[in-house]
Amino acid sequence: MSAAETPTTERLSRERILDAATRIVDEEGPKGLSMRRLAQELDVWPMSVYRYFQDKAELVDAVVDRATADIGEQSTAGGSWKGRLRSLLRETRAALAAQPAEFRVRFTAADSSPAALRVTEAGLADLREGGFSQEAAGACWRALLAYTIGFAGLAEVDEDEFDRGLRVLLDGLEAELGAGD
Amino acid sequence: MSAAETPTTERLSRERILDAATRIVDEEGPKGLSMRRLAQELDVWPMSVYRYFQDKAELVDAVVDRATADIGEQSTAGGSWKGRLRSLLRETRAALAAQPAEFRVRFTAADSSPAALRVTEAGLADLREGGFSQEAAGACWRALLAYTIGFAGLAEVDEDEFDRGLRVLLDGLEAELGAGD
DNA sequence: ACCTGAACACCGTTCAAGT
DNA sequence: ACCTGAACACCGTTCAAGT
DSSP states (O other): OSSSSSOSSSOOOOOHHHHHHHHHHHHHGGOOOOOOHHHHHTTTTTGGGGGSSSSHHHHHHHHHHHTTTTTTTTSSSSHHHHHHHHHHHHHHHHHHHHHHHHHHHHGSSSSSOOHHHHHHHHHHHHHHTOEEEEEEHHHHHHHHHHHHHHHHOOOOOOHHHHHHHHHHHHHHHHIIIIIOO | OSSSSSOOSOOOHHHHHHHHHHHHHHHHOGEEEEEEEEHHHSSSSSGGGGOSSSSSHHHHHHHHHHHHHTTTTSSSSSSSSHHHHHHHHHHHHHHHHTTTTHHHHHSSSSSOOOHHHHHHHHHHHHHHTTOHHHHHHHHHHHHHHHHHHHTTTOOOOOOHHHHHHHHHHHHIIIIIIISSS
16 A cells, blocks of 8 residues: 555646646636636646646646647648648648637747647748748748638638638739749 | 816716726736726726626727727728728738737627628628629638738738738639639 | 625635645 | 645625615
């Protein structure tokens, strides 16, 4: 009993905390997530969470980061650069649309999440492969990302409608910035 | 003294409350706006504000609505439908970019603000004038609005870059949806 | 009927006291 | 050194008691 303990509850960890936080947000909405409610869900003292996250803001950022962490995993494989890029942005829209609006804004915060940085790097790589200069790729990416994030916030959304607009924007940007300029 | 009072502070009103709320948000950020802080700023009991706004959510919506209420006032005059539309969206982007991210999401909430509805109606009217069918105008508007709102959330923004992307998107949508389909 | 202000049920976070 | 839990400084909002 003293040598080999079998704890009734697993040891606390960032992973377990994020699981619980995500569960609360899914079931009770973003306003339901408080440090105290979270501690209760984990059967832990309120202050214990602060061992793993500096404050609530850091926790929320981690929740959003994890919810968007696997964007682009599906579609790094073959196909044209344009196809990959559209697939990347479709995944981005879907992942962001699944987040509550209050949390979604954290994805494009000034101090971007690791997930957001990875998505941006993947997108820029695709655009460079498509013949855009570094500067043109940057401008093009911001336009595509703006469209995607904005669409994620619209109600009654239609996946096909998103894709049609995305194609129009991408083709137009390619015609304007891809070859000449 | 008893017949004609000269009150040291003006009577409370929605207008005065929104002035104070906007001032607090400008000076102390969105997190600084609390019902209690607002009451203090107005030199009033905390509960007095509830005579004019049902709850804090309604107050915040009213703040955002007022901050976006004069979008489109400048540009309803002459020019092509495309020029008017671009001007409308430029104003929309600027007004939204001036709002804190936490408040910005309320502009496109499911129960849209009066200001958002007016902007949408103006945009749709421009698109109909440009030859879009009602259905095509709806899809086109959602794409343009998504792009605009998304851009409003991006850091280190360039007005010209916004405008270039907007023109690309609008021209592309016109080519795709305006004439045929 | 209206307005007051005390009170309720929460927050995030600090910090002194214990182990 | 680490963990606890009491305490601080707030919240939004309800509601009974006063006028």
